Amino acid sequence: MSTTSRITAAALAAAAGMTALAGCGSSGTSGSADAKTVTLVSHDSFNASKSVLAAFEKESGYKVKMIKGGDAGEAVNKAILSKDNPQGDVFFGIDNALLSRGLNAGLFTPYKAQGLDSVPADLQLDKDAHRVTPLDYGDICVNYDRAYFTEHKLTPPQSFDDLLKPQYKGLLVTENSATSSPGLAFQLGTIASHGEAGWSDYWKKLKANGVEVVNSWEQAYNERFSGSAAGKGKGDKPLVVSYASSPPAEVMGKTPAPKEAPTGVATGTCFRQIEFGGLLKGAKNEKGGKALLDFLLSKKFQEDMPLQMFVNPARKDAKVPELFTRYGATIDKPATLAPETINKNRDQWIKQWSSLVLK
Amino acid sequence: MALPLVFFALFFAYPVVEIVGRGVKDGGQWQLGRFGAVLSDPDILHVLWFTLWQAAASTVLTLVVALPGAYVFARFDFPGKQLLRAAVAVPFVLPTVVVGAAFLALVGRGGLLDELWGVRLDTSVWAILLAHVFFNYAVVVRTVGGLWAQLDPRQEEAARVLGAGRFAAWRKVTLPALGPAVAAAALMVFLFTFTSFGVVQILGGPTFSTLEVEIYRQTADFLDLPTAAVLTVIQFAAVLGLLALHAWTVRRRESTLRLVDASLTTRRPHGPGQWALLWGTLAVIAVLLVLPLAVLVERSFAGPDGYGLAFYETLRSAASADSTFAVAPLDALWNSLAYGAAATAIALLVGGLAAAALTRSRPEPGTSGRTPAITRLLRGFDGLLMLPLGVSAVTVGFGFLISLDKPPLDLRSSWWLVPLAQALVGVPFVVRTMLPVLRSVDSRLREAAAVLGASPWQVWREVDLPMVRRALLIAAGFAFAVSLGEFGATVFIARPDQPTLPVAVTRLLSRAGEFNYGQAMALSTILMVVCAAALLALERLPIDHSGEF
Numbered sequence: 001m002s003t004t005s006r007i008t009a010a011a012l013a014a015a016a017g018m019t020a021l022a023g024c025g026s027s028g029t030s031g032s033a034d035a036k037t038v039t040l041v042s043h044d045s046f047n048a049s050k051s052v053l054a055a056f057e058k059e060s061g062y063k064v065k066m067i068k069g070g071d072a073g074e075a076v077n078k079a080i081l082s083k084d085n086p087q088g089d090v091f092f093g094i095d096n097a098l099l100s101r102g103l104n105a106g107l108f109t110p111y112k113a114q115g116l117d118s119v120p121a122d123l124q125l126d127k128d129a130h131r132v133t134p135l136d137y138g139d140i141c142v143n144y145d146r147a148y149f150t151e152h153k154l155t156p157p158q159s160f161d162d163l164l165k166p167q168y169k170g171l172l173v174t175e176n177s178a179t180s181s182p183g184l185a186f187q188l189g190t191i192a193s194h195g196e197a198g199w200s201d202y203w204k205k206l207k208a209n210g211v212e213v214v215n216s217w218e219q220a221y222n223e224r225f226s227g228s229a230a231g232k233g234k235g236d237k238p239l240v241v242s243y244a245s246s247p248p249a250e251v252m253g254k255t256p257a258p259k260e261a262p263t264g265v266a267t268g269t270c271f272r273q274i275e276f277g278g279l280l281k282g283a284k285n286e287k288g289g290k291a292l293l294d295f296l297l298s299k300k301f302q303e304d305m306p307l308q309m310f311v312n313p314a315r316k317d318a319k320v321p322e323l324f325t326r327y328g329a330t331i332d333k334p335a336t337l338a339p340e341t342i343n344k345n346r347d348q349w350i351k352q353w354s355s356l357v358l359k
Numbered sequence: 360m361a362l363p364l365v366f367f368a369l370f371f372a373y374p375v376v377e378i379v380g381r382g383v384k385d386g387g388q389w390q391l392g393r394f395g396a397v398l399s400d401p402d403i404l405h406v407l408w409f410t411l412w413q414a415a416a417s418t419v420l421t422l423v424v425a426l427p428g429a430y431v432f433a434r435f436d437f438p439g440k441q442l443l444r445a446a447v448a449v450p451f452v453l454p455t456v457v458v459g460a461a462f463l464a465l466v467g468r469g470g471l472l473d474e475l476w477g478v479r480l481d482t483s484v485w486a487i488l489l490a491h492v493f494f495n496y497a498v499v500v501r502t503v504g505g506l507w508a509q510l511d512p513r514q515e516e517a518a519r520v521l522g523a524g525r526f527a528a529w530r531k532v533t534l535p536a537l538g539p540a541v542a543a544a545a546l547m548v549f550l551f552t553f554t555s556f557g558v559v560q561i562l563g564g565p566t567f568s569t570l571e572v573e574i575y576r577q578t579a580d581f582l583d584l585p586t587a588a589v590l591t592v593i594q595f596a597a598v599l600g601l602l603a604l605h606a607w608t609v610r611r612r613e614s615t616l617r618l619v620d621a622s623l624t625t626r627r628p629h630g631p632g633q634w635a636l637l638w639g640t641l642a643v644i645a646v647l648l649v650l651p652l653a654v655l656v657e658r659s660f661a662g663p664d665g666y667g668l669a670f671y672e673t674l675r676s677a678a679s680a681d682s683t684f685a686v687a688p689l690d691a692l693w694n695s696l697a698y699g700a701a702a703t704a705i706a707l708l709v710g711g712l713a714a715a716a717l718t719r720s721r722p723e724p725g726t727s728g729r730t731p732a733i734t735r736l737l738r739g740f741d742g743l744l745m746l747p748l749g750v751s752a753v754t755v756g757f758g759f760l761i762s763l764d765k766p767p768l769d770l771r772s773s774w775w776l777v778p779l780a781q782a783l784v785g786v787p788f789v790v791r792t793m794l795p796v797l798r799s800v801d802s803r804l805r806e807a808a809a810v811l812g813a814s815p816w817q818v819w820r821e822v823d824l825p826m827v828r829r830a831l832l833i834a835a836g837f838a839f840a841v842s843l844g845e846f847g848a849t850v851f852i853a854r855p856d857q858p859t860l861p862v863a864v865t866r867l868l869s870r871a872g873e874f875n876y877g878q879a880m881a882l883s884t885i886l887m888v889v890c891a892a893a894l895l896a897l898e899r900l901p902i903d904h905s906g907e908f
Contacts, residue, residue, distance in 0.1 A: 039772075044866060067772055074579040078760055081582075085764050087771055101582070176565040178576060214482070215560050218456060218868050222876060223463045229663075230876030234470075242871065249871035253673065254663070310870070347581055358565050 038062040038288030039088030041280070043075035046092055047308040048301065056295045062288045072181060073098060079280070080105045086280040089289035092296065094132065096125060096274045096336075097181075097188065100343030108132055108278035111290055115297040118315045123274050125339055132276035135296055136311040139244040139331045140185035141270035142172065143263050145227030148238035157239070159268035160193050163206060170210035173224045173237040177353045179215050186241045187353055188342065189271030192335035196345070203356055212237065213357060221246070227263040244270060245310040248327040265329040272334035275311065363713035363744070363786075366705075369768070370779050371747055374758025375591075381761070382588020390585065397589040403573070407593070410553060410569040413484065417491035417552035418545055424492050424643060425499035426541070431640040432500055433507035435633070436625045443641075445894035447648055448497040449887050451840045454861035455557025456868050457883045461651040462490055462562055464658070471654075482564030490558045493647055495548045502544040503537060505833045506795055508625065509618040510536055539795045546605045547791060550598065550748040570594050574751040591754050598749030602742040618799060618826060652887060659880035663873060670877035691882070692889060695843055695859040699893075702781035702842035703835055709782065710744075710789025710834065715819060717741055717790070718797040744790050747783040755780065774857075781845045785838030792834040796827050836897045843890050860886045 040046075046068060053064055067087055069075040076098045079091050083105060094102045102108070108131040116124070116133065123134040142163070144156040157163050163172060175183030190206075191199040214220050222230040225240035229250060247261035277296050279289045295301055302313035306324050313320065383390055397403055432444055450458065465471050466480035466489070473479050480486045510533060518528040554571045570590060577587040628637050662669030717740070747755070759780070763770045770776045800823055808818045844861055858866070860882060867879035 045869070065772075070579065077579060077582045078757070081757060081761050082764060082771075087760075178580070179560065179565070179572075213565050215563070215565050219459070219463070219561060221871060222460070222868065223467055228871065228876075229873030230871075246871040249875075250873070252872050253874040347583075 035285055036063060037065050038285050038292045039065045040090050040092060041067045041079060041088040042092040043072045044068050044070060045309055049304050052300055052304045060291045076102055079107055083107055086282050089280055089283035089285050090277060090292045091280050092277040094276050096339050097342050099339040103131060107281060109281045111279045111293060113297045114294045118317050120316055123314055132278040133293060133297060134274055134314045135277045136305055136314050137272055137274045138311040139270040139272050139334050140182050141244050142266040143240050143242045143246050144266060145238040146262055146264055148226055156264060157266050160190055164209050171237060172239040173212045173214060173220045174241040175217055175220050176213055176215045177350050180217055182217050182241055185271045185273060188337055189335040192337050200356055207357055244329050244331055248323045249310055251327050261327040267329055267331055270331045270334040272336050363709045366709045367743060371783055374762040375750060375754060377762040378754055378758035379588045379591055382584035393585050393589050397586055406568050406570060406573050413487060414549050414553040417488050418549045420488055421492045421495045421499060421548045422545055425496045427636060428640050429500045429504035429507060431637055433504040434625055435628050435637055441895060445891045447500055447644060448840055448894050449890050450493050450648060451497050451844060453844055454864055455561060456865050459561030461655050462486060464654045465651055481562060486562040487558055490562055491552045495551055496648060498547050499544045501833055502792055503540045505830060506540040507537060511619045512624055542605055543791045554749060571751050575753045578753045578757060602745055655880055656884050659884040670881040673874055674878050674881055691858055691860045691863040694857045698777050698859060699839050699842035701778035702785055703838040705778060705782035706785030706789050706838040707835055710786040713744055714790045714793040714797055745787045748787050781842040785841050788837040789834040793827055793830045796830040797823060800826050832897055836894050839893060840890060
């Protein structure tokens with residue numbers, strides 16, 4: 001009898017816990033209603049140094065509570081669904097591909113964050129209304145495996161048009177636009193460079209040149225790409241759609257530090273993703289939210305970002321770590337598209353791409 | 360009865376109805392025309408067809424591979440049996456991203472098969488089917504094997520004494536007795552593979568898509584709630600149909616069984632046939648289950664400077680690192696265990712009460728029983744308990760978000776949200792594992808106890824409990840394993856920043872670099888070991904033999 005009575009006891013304890021939980025819920029003290037707590041809603045990739053967060057908590061007197069809601073798209077959609085009763089005060093991580101969806105849904109309360117003057121104009125996509133604040137940017141580009149191209153005495157491709165050349169036939173693996181955000185960004189890059197009229201033609205040629213499509217970045221990069229250390233060089237594709245910050249990530253943790261990263265970036269194939277943050281409409285702690293937004297744009301947080309999230313700070317006066325300057329690539333002319341254009345056409349572009357490339 | 364009903368109404372029906380309602384209603388008007396529009400889309404029909412046939416194929420394949428295994432575990436005694444039984448359940452707790460990586464290492468480019476024979480199965484339907492067998496082997500072994508071990512072999516022997524051949528005796532005696540358990544296992548495998556998400560995403564390549572994948576895309580990527588709602592309703596209808604079919608087969612087959620203590624039915628195999636069966640089963644387990652797991656372990660030790668503990672050491676130093684990304688393995692482990700224990704307790708309480716209520720509801724032979732209406736209602740409830748297995752996690756997750764958002768039930772950032780969601784998936788296991796055993800208890804025993812003056816509680820404690828103790832343990836093991844590895848609900852619901860092991864693994868895998876990958880493998884290995892240890896501990900729990908046996 002001992003076993004089962006223990007199980008029963010545990011079950012009863014759980015039931016008691018649930019009742020207690022319902023009880024404390026009704027007293028109405030959920031996190032963000034408390035003026036001392038400020039709640040940040042974000043996607044799974046959000047990271048910060050514990051010490052940097054602690055410094056903010058000490059200076060401002062607010063305790064930061066974090067809610068992470070899945071990947072970037074999912075987090076935005078959740079925020080839209082719960083906009084009448086938001087989960088927190090500040091949202092971090094809506095990018096230019098989804099920005100219009102969030103703005104049209106009326107997610108944000110305008111607020112001009114301190115330090116916005118230090119952010120370059122081309123990142124400020126909502127510069128008149130200040131509903132959202134640009135916080136970081138990163139580029140999605142084709143990465144190449146240096147060893148493969150040295151060995152085969154081949155120059156790596158540099159532009160979208162290069163990828164159509166016969167010498168790169170069957171070398172590229174990319175991600176499904178419908179299920180992967182780097183995959184979609186790469187497609188948007190081709191649309192930006194070849195136009196709304198010309199992109200489908202470009203993809204027909206790319207398909208003829210043997211581009212392979214897999215579902216996720218993990219599979220493309222970890223398993224297929226020959227340049228990723230994770231795959232131990234067993235992948236058979238020397239070209240992959242990934243991030244401009246992937247080469248620094250490949251070097252991280254390596255001792256002694258190599259002269260150059262084992263992988264490089266085809267700088268002419270980049271699409272720029274800009275991430276924004278904003279004060280959620282209906283925030284329970286608006287004052288704290290404003291302070292948090294200021295902090296996210298502060299030099300301290302901005303300089304912490306690169307090594308935590310592998311993105312570039314939005315502030316031009318924020319110092320970028322050596323890992324980035326030494327092994328990363330600077331993209332001078334990334335491809336971009338207006339958020340409204342993306343929002344209007346996104347679903348239809350993905351559908352068209354699927355029937356063009358996957359069938 | 361009341362508690363399970365309230366639980367399901369509050370944490371399942373209400374959120375799902377809310378989110379589906381948002382999709383199919385527009386300004387208070389039902390938009391039923393959308394069904395026609397979605398159902399006439401050839402892409403959707405293609406998805407439906409693929410979902411159905413791959414699930415059917417996966418179920419058949421799993422049964423073919425795992426039923427001999429169930430027999431071996433039920434009837435044979437061999438060294439290391441307990442360890443092995445715990446090991447076959449390990450796949451169950453591994454997040455699909457990890458399994459995907461392991462399978463790709465075996466059957467993908469440059470994988471073992473590729474290097475040996477040039478065979479690549481990735482992005483083919485074979486990789487999907489094999490991974491489904493890998494995941495669900497334990498479901499069959501545990502649900503069917505659990506009952507099989509308790510079937511009295513003397514009944515079959517009696518039939519043979521009376522002149523029946525070996526096969527006839529098995530077909531006439533054992534098969535009908537096992538029927539409900541086999542049907543239950545098949546149903547669960549079908550539901551899991553019907554709603555397959557991660558395996559199809561990772562191993563299948565972009566041309567394969569299941570209904571579940573489609574619901575996820577429409578909800579999480581496109582925020583096209585109307586289409587997602589229609590697809591959810593279709594999936595719902597399919598699952599309901601399946602459950603009805605299952606209930607029908609079970610009703611025709613159920614019989615009161617003579618159960619004995621499992622330790623009395625097992626023996627050392629004898630004769631070449633039985634040895635061959637044992638070795639065959641072990642070989643299948645080695646190739647299909649242990650090999651992919653071994654690949655993960657191998658990768659976790661394959662550091663940059665040859666084999667060693669490099670990744671485990673960086674995990675340890677990451678614990679003290681100044682980053683919210685770095686999760687101390689011990690913290691993640693503790694989160695996983697705490698969530699798992701709470702979820703198991705909830706699942707056992709809710710599932711146990713439901714199973715007991717369902718057993719009581721059957722009209723007793725020779726009595727007038729309950730009115731048909733109530734019986735039908737209870738049967739409906741039986742099916743309802745299985746529904747969470749057939750409803751997409753993203754639907755439940757988004758439903759939680761929009762429905763449980765007001766006090767007193769603003770659970771959106773509560774610690775309890777995770778175990779509650781995990782328990783939803785655990786309850787069906789508890790009910791399915793306990794029902795066949797509970798129903799096979801001879802109701803005359805209960806009546807006798809009642810006549811002798813026992814209260815209902817005493818009847819349950821003295822009659823039912825000793826018989827179902829084993830099933831209860833198996834159910835607890837399942838519920839715990841499901842929660843440890845549960846990923847769907849845990850990522851889809853907003854959660855406080857307390858990552859579980861699977862969540863931490865997935866985060867690491869989503870970043871470039873050798874160390875992130877190696878740490879993901881090391882954490883997966885830890886997850887595997889913990890799971891096996893937990894299951895082993897459950898098997899070892901003392902079962903006292905002072906009862907009827």
